[in-house]
Amino acid sequence: MLRAELISLIQKKRSFLCIGLDTDLSKIPQHLLTAEDPAFEFNKQIIDATNDLAVAYKPNLAFYECNGVRGWQSLAKTIQYLKKFEVFTIADAKRGDIGNTSTQYAKAFFNPDQSGLDFDAVTVAPYMGEDSVKPFLEFSGKWVVLLALTSNKGAEDFQFFSSEGKKLFEQVLTQSKTWGSEENMMFVVGATKAEMLSTIRKIVPDHFLLVPGVGAQGGSLQEVAKYGLTKDCGLLVNSSRNIIYASKEKDFAEKAREEALKVQQEMEVLLSSLNS
Amino acid sequence: MLRAELISLIQKKRSFLCIGLDTDLSKIPQHLLTAEDPAFEFNKQIIDATNDLAVAYKPNLAFYECNGVRGWQSLAKTIQYLKKFEVFTIADAKRGDIGNTSTQYAKAFFNPDQSGLDFDAVTVAPYMGEDSVKPFLEFSGKWVVLLALTSNKGAEDFQFFSSEGKKLFEQVLTQSKTWGSEENMMFVVGATKAEMLSTIRKIVPDHFLLVPGVGAQGGSLQEVAKYGLTKDCGLLVNSSRNIIYASKEKDFAEKAREEALKVQQEMEVLLSSLNS
Numbered sequence: 001m002l003r004a005e006l007i008s009l010i011q012k013k014r015s016f017l018c019i020g021l022d023t024d025l026s027k028i029p030q031h032l033l034t035a036e037d038p039a040f041e042f043n044k045q046i047i048d049a050t051n052d053l054a055v056a057y058k059p060n061l062a063f064y065e066c067n068g069v070r071g072w073q074s075l076a077k078t079i080q081y082l083k084k085f086e087v088f089t090i091a092d093a094k095r096g097d098i099g100n101t102s103t104q105y106a107k108a109f110f111n112p113d114q115s116g117l118d119f120d121a122v123t124v125a126p127y128m129g130e131d132s133v134k135p136f137l138e139f140s141g142k143w144v145v146l147l148a149l150t151s152n153k154g155a156e157d158f159q160f161f162s163s164e165g166k167k168l169f170e171q172v173l174t175q176s177k178t179w180g181s182e183e184n185m186m187f188v189v190g191a192t193k194a195e196m197l198s199t200i201r202k203i204v205p206d207h208f209l210l211v212p213g214v215g216a217q218g219g220s221l222q223e224v225a226k227y228g229l230t231k232d233c234g235l236l237v238n239s240s241r242n243i244i245y246a247s248k249e250k251d252f253a254e255k256a257r258e259e260a261l262k263v264q265q266e267m268e269v270l271l272s273s274l275n276s
Numbered sequence: 277m278l279r280a281e282l283i284s285l286i287q288k289k290r291s292f293l294c295i296g297l298d299t300d301l302s303k304i305p306q307h308l309l310t311a312e313d314p315a316f317e318f319n320k321q322i323i324d325a326t327n328d329l330a331v332a333y334k335p336n337l338a339f340y341e342c343n344g345v346r347g348w349q350s351l352a353k354t355i356q357y358l359k360k361f362e363v364f365t366i367a368d369a370k371r372g373d374i375g376n377t378s379t380q381y382a383k384a385f386f387n388p389d390q391s392g393l394d395f396d397a398v399t400v401a402p403y404m405g406e407d408s409v410k411p412f413l414e415f416s417g418k419w420v421v422l423l424a425l426t427s428n429k430g431a432e433d434f435q436f437f438s439s440e441g442k443k444l445f446e447q448v449l450t451q452s453k454t455w456g457s458e459e460n461m462m463f464v465v466g467a468t469k470a471e472m473l474s475t476i477r478k479i480v481p482d483h484f485l486l487v488p489g490v491g492a493q494g495g496s497l498q499e500v501a502k503y504g505l506t507k508d509c510g511l512l513v514n515s516s517r518n519i520i521y522a523s524k525e526k527d528f529a530e531k532a533r534e535e536a537l538k539v540q541q542e543m544e545v546l547l548s549s550l551n552s
Contacts, residue, residue, distance in 0.1 A: 022377070062373060062380035068391035069348045071384075076345060094373050096401065097338060098428040101298070104338035108347075115344035125372065125401045127423055129430020147403055152374040154405020161447055163439050171437055 001088050001120045002141060003183045006208070009055050009086060010233045014268040017260060018056035018090065018210065020240025021046070021078065022063050027245055029252050039064070039074035042252075044081055046244055049253035053264040056088040056236050058210075076116040083118065088236070090145060090210070091119040096128050102135040110139040121145050123188060123210075126172045130179055137180045144185050148173050148200070151190025151213030173203040182206045189228070191219020191237070197227030208234055214263075215242035221263065225270045233271065239263060277364050277396045278417060279459045282484070285331050285362055286509045290544040293536060294332035294366065294486065295322070296516025297354065298339050303521055305528050315340070315350035318528075320357055322520055325529035329540040332364040332512050334486075352392040359394065364512070366421060366486070367395040372404050378411040386415040397421050399464060399486075402448045406455055413456045420461050424449050425476070427466025427489030449479040458482045465504070467495025467513070473503030484510055490539075491518035497539065501546045509547065515539060 001009075010016050021043050025033070028042045035041040047057065059078055064071035082089050095105045105122070112118035121143035124133055136144045149159055149169040159169040166174075173187060189200055191213035200209070209228055213219040214237050221237060228235050243263070247255035277285075286292050297319050301309070304318045311317040323333065335354055340347035358365050371381045381398070388394035397419035400409055412420045425435055425445040435445040442450075449463060465476055467489035476485070485504055489495035490513050497513060504511050519539075523531035 024380075060373075060377055060380075062371075062377045062384065065384035066380040066387070066391055068384070068393060069345060069352060071391070072345045072348045092373075094371065094401070094404075095338075097336075097368075097370050098426070098430075101336055101338045104300075104336075104342040108338065108341035108344070111342070115342055115347070117344060125370070125403050127401050127403045127434060128370075128426050128428060129433030129435070131428050131430040133430075150374070150404050152404060152407050154374075154407040154409075157405030157451060158402060158444065158448060159405070161437065161439050161444055163437055168434065168437055168444065172434060175433060 006055070006088055007232050009088065010271070013052065013055050014271055015053055015055055015264040016233050016235050016237055016267055016271070017054045017263050018058050018236045018238040019046070019050055019054045019243055019260065020092070020212070020238050021057055021059040021244065022240045023244070024063055025067070027248070029248050029250060031250060037074050037077060039067070039071070040077040043078045045253040046256050047081060047085065049257040050243070050260045051085045051087060053257070053260040054087065056090060057082055058090040058092045058238055060240070061091060061093040079117050079119060088121070089119045091117070091122040094123050094125050094147065096125040096132040098128065099131040099135055102132050106136045106139060110142045121186065123147065126176060133176065133179055137184050142184065144180060145210050146172070146176055146185060146187050148187040149189050149193055149196060151192045151219065155190065155193070170199070170203060173200065177204055177207065186210050186236070188212065191224050194219060194223035194227055197224065201228065206230060206232070206234065208236060210236045210238060212238040215239045221266055229270065229274060231274060233274070282331070282364055283508050285364065286547070289328065289331055290547055291329055291331055291540040292509050292511050292513055292543055292547070293330045293539050294334050294512045294514040295326055295330045295519055295536065296368070296488070296514050297322070297333055297335040297520065298516045299520070300339055301343070303524070305524050305526060307526060313350050313353060315343070315347070316353040319354045321529040322532050323357060323361065325533040326519070326536045327361045327363060329533070329536040330363065332366060333358055334366040334368045334514055336516070337367060337369040355393050355395060364397070365395045366397040366399065367393070368399045370399050370401050370423065372401040372408040374404065375407040375411055378408050382412045382415060386418045397462065399423065402452060409452065409455055413460050418460065420456060421486050422448070422452055422461060422463050424463040425465050425469055425472060427468045427495065431466065431469070446475070446479060449476065453480055453483065462486050462512070464488065467500050470495060470499035470503055473500065477504065482506060482508070482510065484512060486512045486514060488514040491515045497542055505546065505550060507550060509550070
């Protein structure tokens with residue numbers, strides 16, 4: 001999906017919500033466990049109930065890989081199903097390796113003829129540098145979402161490592177933004193560090209940011225919007241557990257929709273303020 | 277596998293060779309492509325031909341994931357087959373995410389009842405810090421192989437980012453070694469940076485190091501051994517392409533054995549110098 005298409009989707013749906021599909025068989029409603037593919041059945045019902053409210057979906061690879069081959073089957077069916085809707089899709093995989101290996105990872109997520117998966121974007125870890133990221137940027141219309149400042153406690157261990165007043169995550173932003181453009185790179189910035197967004201916007205004023213950590217991890221949508229919104233929106237805010245596990249009963253999809261609607265309505269107000 | 281068992285395996289085989297199973301369907305011998313599972317058939321023949329010479333095998337996940345569900349089936353069969361031999365197994369996956377997600381990744385590689393995969397170790401990227409690494413350390417007898425200084429050109433982008441004279445990879449080593457012990461953590465140090473090994477040995481004198489980059493990437497085994505060997509060996513040196521693609525013909529397994537034997541013989545000399 002091109003940047004212009006993503007922006008137009010955000011305007012049309014009046015939402016910049018990304019729903020994280022962290023689908024855990026021990027947390028989904030019990031009655032689904034007898035389905036042929038419980039994880040896919042859960043995802044399908046969540047997607048059916050929320051696709052007019054969310055602009056993006058982000059399956060978290062770990063939750064599929066932990067079920068081995070069966071998990072990858074659920075993932076493949078999920079991305080095929082997502083293709084029926086006007087949504088941006090992100091493989092939250094945190095990949096990255098030497099060049100020839102990253103090329104294989106890129107094929108895994110971007111080349112459906114070979115892998116069965118056809119995501120719009122994949123999250124990538126920056127530690128191994130430019131040649132670990134560039135292979136993902138060679139696919140037209142596809143995106144790298146590079147980790148910059150993450151939402152977890154461990155973000156403080158190395159991301160704030162500082163050289164001459166510049167922190168590592170700032171160096172990652174500064175250097176990596178030259179590897180691609182606003183048309184094929186986004187950055188992960190955790191909502192739990194919303195106040196850092198003004199610093200980050202000085203380095204990447206126009207790039208889209210993928211913001212996890214709103215909801216279960218304690219981040220605030222208002223704070224994120226205050227510091228992160230651009231004239232094109234420039235944000236995809238992810239919520240996973242708060243939406244998909246809003247209920248563990250048969251009404252889970254309905255309750256997920258209710259939660260997604262609350263977020264979308266808040267986002268609609270924030271977006272309308274951009275145009276006023 | 278416990279550290280003592282790994283050391284005893286190294287002594288018994290007089291080798292610290294790790295063979296990287298970067299199994300690429302476009303590079304394996306043509307005649308295998310008609311097999312039911314070409315990637316597994318290739319791996320099986322390589323393993324059969326080399327398991328007395330190698331102490332470890334390291335499937336590179338990207339080369340399986342790029343073939344989607346089919347690739348994961350090949351990977352699962354490969355690790356099940358490896359379990360028949362006395363070898364240490366490493367999932368070269370470069371994973372790492374927030375705590376609850378890393379827990380799922382750990383299950384993917386360490387919990388065969390759930391995922392079908394039962395590796396001894398997994399490579400992990402350090403960018404997200406302690407809570408992204410610790411879930412992998414909670415599995416008894418399992419190992420984290422944390423990226424410290426990688427063998428690729430992009431290693432220079434962030435790993436040498438320097439604070440008060442200390443480089444990021446040194447900080448990663450210093451800080452992360454407190455998260456586990458020599459019994460459950462190793463570090464990736466690229467052979468292309470062998471001269472840095474003496475610095476690294478000052479920080480982690482006893483930890484095992486996984487050293488990629490010998491062979492196709494240009495690193496020297498003699499240099500790596502000179503700076504990296506400890507009284508317990510302390511090294512696993514990986515070779516992938518030089519061994520597994522030594523021939524593209526029907527004699528590929530035999531030629532792979534010849535290449536592995538050359539490396540093992542060089543290693544035997546290096547190991548015997550430890551005891552003299």
